[in-house]
Amino acid sequence: MAAGVAAWLPFARAAAIGWMPVANLPMPVAPTNKNKHQDELIILNVSGRRFQTWRNTLDRYPDTLLGSSEKEFFFNEETREYFFDRDPDVFRSILNFYRTGKLHYPRYECISAYDEELAFFGIIPEIISDCCYEEYKDRKRENTERLMDDLEDNKDSKLPNMTFRETMWRAFENPHTSTMALVFYYVTGFFIAISVITNVVETVPCGSTPNQRDIPCGERYTEAFFCMDTACVMIFTVEYLMRLFAAPSRYRFMRSVMSIIDVVAILPYYIGLVMTNNEDVSGAFVTLRVFRVFRIFKFSRHSQGLRILGYTLKSCASELGFLLFSLTMAIIIFATVMFYAEKGSSSSKFTSIPASFWYTIVTMTTLGYGDMVPKTIAGKIFGSICSLSGVLVIALPVPVIVSNFSRIYHQNQRADKRRAQKVQKARLARMRISKSGSSTAFLHSKRNGLNQSLELTGSLEEDQQMKKTTSLLESQHHHLLHCLEKTTNHEFVDERLYEQGYLQTALQNFPSRSPSLSSEEGITGTCCSRRTKKNMQPLSATHTHSHTHNLQELSALHIQCGEQQPLNTSRSSLNLMSDESGSLNCKSSGLVTTAIISIPTPPSNNSRASPDAPPPPNPDAPPLPNPGTDVVKISAL
Amino acid sequence: MLRSTLVAVVTLTLYLLDSVEDELELSAVRHRPEGLEQLEAQTRFSRKELQILYRGFKNECPSGVVNEDTFKEIYSQFFPQGDASTYAHFLFNAFDTDHNGSVSFEDFVMGLSILLRGTVQEKLNWAFNLYDINKDGYITKEEMLDIIKSIYDMMGKCTYPILKEETPRQHVEIFFQKMDKNRDGVVTIDEFIDCCQNDENIMRSMQLFENVI
Numbered sequence: 126m127a128a129g130v131a132a133w134l135p136f137a138r139a140a141a142i143g144w145m146p147v148a149n150l151p152m153p154v155a156p157t158n159k160n161k162h163q164d165e166l167i168i169l170n171v172s173g174r175r176f177q178t179w180r181n182t183l184d185r186y187p188d189t190l191l192g193s194s195e196k197e198f199f200f201n202e203e204t205r206e207y208f209f210d211r212d213p214d215v216f217r218s219i220l221n222f223y224r225t226g227k228l229h230y231p232r233y234e235c236i237s238a239y240d241e242e243l244a245f246f247g248i249i250p251e252i253i254s255d256c257c258y259e260e261y262k263d264r265k266r267e268n269t270e271r272l273m274d275d276l277e278d279n280k281d282s283k284l285p286n287m288t289f290r291e292t293m294w295r296a297f298e299n300p301h302t303s304t305m306a307l308v309f310y311y312v313t314g315f316f317i318a319i320s321v322i323t324n325v326v327e328t329v330p331c332g333s334t335p336n337q338r339d340i341p342c343g344e345r346y347t348e349a350f351f352c353m354d355t356a357c358v359m360i361f362t363v364e365y366l367m368r369l370f371a372a373p374s375r376y377r378f379m380r381s382v383m384s385i386i387d388v389v390a391i392l393p394y395y396i397g398l399v400m401t402n403n404e405d406v407s408g409a410f411v412t413l414r415v416f417r418v419f420r421i422f423k424f425s426r427h428s429q430g431l432r433i434l435g436y437t438l439k440s441c442a443s444e445l446g447f448l449l450f451s452l453t454m455a456i457i458i459f460a461t462v463m464f465y466a467e468k469g470s471s472s473s474k475f476t477s478i479p480a481s482f483w484y485t486i487v488t489m490t491t492l493g494y495g496d497m498v499p500k501t502i503a504g505k506i507f508g509s510i511c512s513l514s515g516v517l518v519i520a521l522p523v524p525v526i527v528s529n530f531s532r533i534y535h536q537n538q539r540a541d542k543r544r545a546q547k548v549q550k551a552r553l554a555r556m557r558i559s560k561s562g563s564s565t566a567f568l569h570s571k572r573n574g575l576n577q578s579l580e581l582t583g584s585l586e587e588d589q590q591m592k593k594t595t596s597l598l599e600s601q602h603h604h605l606l607h608c609l610e611k612t613t614n615h616e617f618v619d620e621r622l623y624e625q626g627y628l629q630t631a632l633q634n635f636p637s638r639s640p641s642l643s644s645e646e647g648i649t650g651t652c653c654s655r656r657t658k659k660n661m662q663p664l665s666a667t668h669t670h671s672h673t674h675n676l677q678e679l680s681a682l683h684i685q686c687g688e689q690q691p692l693n694t695s696r697s698s699l700n701l702m703s704d705e706s707g708s709l710n711c712k713s714s715g716l717v718t719t720a721i722i723s724i725p726t727p728p729s730n731n732s733r734a735s736p737d738a739p740p741p742p743n744p745d746a747p748p749l750p751n752p753g754t755d756v757v758k759i760s761a762l
Numbered sequence: 763m764l765r766s767t768l769v770a771v772v773t774l775t776l777y778l779l780d781s782v783e784d785e786l787e788l789s790a791v792r793h794r795p796e797g798l799e800q801l802e803a804q805t806r807f808s809r810k811e812l813q814i815l816y817r818g819f820k821n822e823c824p825s826g827v828v829n830e831d832t833f834k835e836i837y838s839q840f841f842p843q844g845d846a847s848t849y850a851h852f853l854f855n856a857f858d859t860d861h862n863g864s865v866s867f868e869d870f871v872m873g874l875s876i877l878l879r880g881t882v883q884e885k886l887n888w889a890f891n892l893y894d895i896n897k898d899g900y901i902t903k904e905e906m907l908d909i910i911k912s913i914y915d916m917m918g919k920c921t922y923p924i925l926k927e928e929t930p931r932q933h934v935e936i937f938f939q940k941m942d943k944n945r946d947g948v949v950t951i952d953e954f955i956d957c958c959q960n961d962e963n964i965m966r967s968m969q970l971f972e973n974v975i
Contacts, residue, residue, distance in 0.1 A: 132818025136870070137840045138971050139877040140853050142885055143892045144913060145967040146958055147937060152967040164814060224821075605840060608970075613914050613933075615921040617843060623920040 134601055141608050148612035156600040168206035169220070174213040175206070182223050184598070189247040191223065215242040222248065230257040236264040251555045258552075293371035310427070313364055317423050320357040323350060324417050358394045361387065361420075383426060390420040430534075437530040444529065448522040452489070455518050459485045459511040466504040473500060484508075489515025568619055793826035795867040804868075805875035812871065819867050827864040830854050844918030852909060856892040878971060885968055886955050900948040906934045 138155075145152070167183070169176040169191075186192040201208045209216070215234060219242065222228040230239060230253050239261075243250055253261050287295070296306035327343035327350055343350050365387045372378035393413040425431040438445065460481035467475040474497040475481050484497040488511050499508045610616050618626070795801065801812055823832065830851065837850040857865045857873045876884050891897070895905045910930045917925065941949045941957045958964045 132821060133836050134840070135878075136874060137837060139874055140837075142877050142968065142971060143853065143856070143889055145970075146886070146889050146893075146954070146964055147910060147913065147933070148963075148967065149933075149936060151963050152970055155970050155973070157973070602840065609841070609913070609916060613917055613921075615914075615917055615923060615925060615929075617917065618920050618922040620920050622922065623924070626922055627924055 138605050141605055144612040150611045150614060152611055153607045156604055170206045170208045171211055171213045171216045176220055185223060215239055219246050227254040228252050230261040236268050251552050290371050297368055314427050316357050316360045317420055320420050323353050358391050361391045386419055386422045389416055393417055433534050441526050441529045444522050444525045451518055456482055456485045462507050463504060466507050467499055467501055470500045488512045568617060793866055801871060805871050806879035807875060815871060827866050829864050841916045844916040846916045848912035848915055882968055886958050890951050890954050900950055902948050903934055906937060910934055
C-alpha cells in the first residue's frame, strides 16, 4: 500500500463530524483554503526530459525543494516549466518518492551521485525505504572506508612535523613506512623465531654422556642456552619499553592483548633471575617456563591471518560454547551409562564415572586409544552408540564455525558490525524524531498561542498572519487535532508537563479538574485562562523547594518527548505529516527549547535569572541522540 | 500409451486448478467502481471532485477496496499521540454500509457526500448511525460509552488535565442528560435529531467542514 496519506486528510476531517454531537464546547474555526485553484499539472524539465505531475503531489512534502517555494527559482518564464539541470535518471526516483511516499535507491547508481541529488532536492537519506536501505548503507560505508583509506595513505606519505614519539609509534604500527621500521620488524620476527626454537631444542636429548641416561641439550649446554635466552629477552624487553614509550595512550596500550602477551613472554626469565636455586620454589619455577611458549603469540603482530583467526574464535564464541556444552552433556550421559554397564565385570578399568570420562571423550572423538575397552555386552552396545553419536555431536557445530571463519575472513566485518549497529540506532532515532515531529509540531504551534486565534470568535487577521509559517495541510491537520481537544475537553501536552501535572495533583491535593463542565458561556474563558494558568504553575512551583526538581525536569525535557511516542514501525508512517515536520522539527525543537526555558525563569526569581542564554538552537544536530548534552546545558539554570 | 494419457490428464487438471485459482485471486483483489456518471448522479460531488477523490483513493489502495486494517492504519496516522484504532473501527462500520468487510470507492464517496454536502438532517442521521453500534435504532449508554472511550483514546496519555477513569462516563452522563428527553435510558433517532437541532453549538460545528474538498 502506498503511503502518502495527505489525500485522506479531507476524509479524516469529514469524519470529525462524528465528534460534534458529543462535544460540549464550540469548535475552532477551520483554516480556509484561500488559493483554491484547481489542481494543475506542472512540468518539470530535468535536463531535457520532461516529467509532469500534479502540483498537489509535490506539495505533500513542503520541506523539500520541490514542495516549497524554492522551486520558483527554477521557473522558466518562456516555456512555463521548471527547469533543473540535473541527472534525469536519479530524478525518476526522487519524483517517485513524491508519488508513492517511498524513496528507493537504484542499485546501478553511484552512491555519491545519488547522495548529491538527494541533498540538492532537500531529501534526507534516512527516508529510504526498508527494501533499499541496507544496500544504500552498505554502499555508503564502502565508500567512506575507501575515502578514509585514501586519506590514510596520503597521510602516511607526509607529515614532516611529527614528534619523535609519533614517528616511532607509526613505525611500530606500519613497518612499511620506513626502512628502519622494516629492519626492526624483521629483527624482532627473527628473534621470536630463535627464542621459540631454542625452547624446543632445549628439551631434545642430545648425545649421551658416560651416565646411563640421555640428558636434554638444555642441561648439557646450559650456558649457551642461557646466553641465547638472555639475548632474546633483552631484545623483547627493549622492544616492549620502546612501544610503551611511543604509545599515544599508555594506559590503553598496557591493557591491549599484544602487550599482555609481551609481558607474559618475558616475565619468567626475570622471575627466574630473582629466584635463587631454592629447591622448594624450583618446581614452581619450572612451570613458569611454560609461559615462555607464549612468545609464539608475538607472531600475531606479524601475521594478519593469525589476528583474524583469533577474532573469529572470539566472535564464534556462541557456537564454540554450544559445542562445548553439547559435548559435556553427551560425555556425562555416556560416562554414566558405561560405568554402570561395566560395573559388573571383573577387573574393569571403569572404576568411577570420572574415570569413564576419558573413555567417552576418546570414543566420541573417534580416537579410540584402546587403553580402556568395555568387556560386557551391554558395555559394548553402549560403547558403539557412543562412538556413533560422537560423530554427530562434533560434526554439527563445526561447519558453522568454519563458515563463520570464511565469512569473516572474506568480508572483514569486524568494525563494520559495530558501526552498522550504531548507524541503525541513529537511523531509528532520526525516524523517531521526524515521526514525533507531527505531534510536537502541533504542541509547538499551540504553545506559541497560535491556536488561540482559531477560536470561533477569533479575528481573521491573526489567522492570516499565522498562515505564513505553516502549510495549509499542516494547519488543517492541527485544526483537526484542535477539534478533538475541544470534543474531549482535554488538551494535548508533552510528556514532562503531563508528569509535572500528575505530580502536582498528587502532591498538592488539588481538586481533580472534572471535565464534566457544563456547556455554559464561560467555558472559553476558563479554557483560555486555564492555558495561562498552566504557564503560571511552574512559577508557583519554584517557590516551594520541594518542587525544584520538577522544574529542572520541566526544563530538561522536551526533546525526550519524542521517545515516548508509540513507535509506529511501519514505513508508511513516514508520510507527509512526519516528513513535513522533519526538518521543521529541528527548527521547532530549537525553538521549543527556548520557549520552554522562558517559562520557568520568572523575572522575580533572581537566582534563576537567565544569564544562561537559552542554548543555541542547533538545527543540524538531531537532539535525540544527544539528550545528555542538551539536558546538561539547560539544567545549568 | 496408458502412461502418457495419465500424465496428460494429470497436467491438465493441474493447469485447470492453477488457472481457477488465478481467476479467484484476480477477482478478489481488484475492484472497479461504477462509472463516473453514475457516481455523479448518486452523490453531490462534481465530476472534477470525484476525479480528485478517486485519484487519492486509488493511490492509497491500488486494489480498489480498503479493508479494516488499512483503514485503521491510515486513520491512526492523523493521531500520533493516541490510539485511534477503536474509533477507526466504528468509522469503518459506519462507512461500510453493505457490511461486507471492505469499503469500496462507492461507499467511501457516498459517505463523504453525506458528510460534506449533505443537509444537516442527513449529517445527524449519519452521526446517529455511527453511534448506534449494533444498528438497532437506539443508542444505549454502553454504546455511547464505547464511542466516547474510543474518542478519548485518540487523545493518548499526555493530556492536560490528566485523563481519569470516570471522565468518559461523566461525558456519557452529560450526553444522556442532554439528549434523552423521556429518560428511558436510550436515545432514539428523533430525540437525537431534535436535541441537536436545538443546540446552537452543534449546529454551528456541523457546518464547519463545508469546504473541505
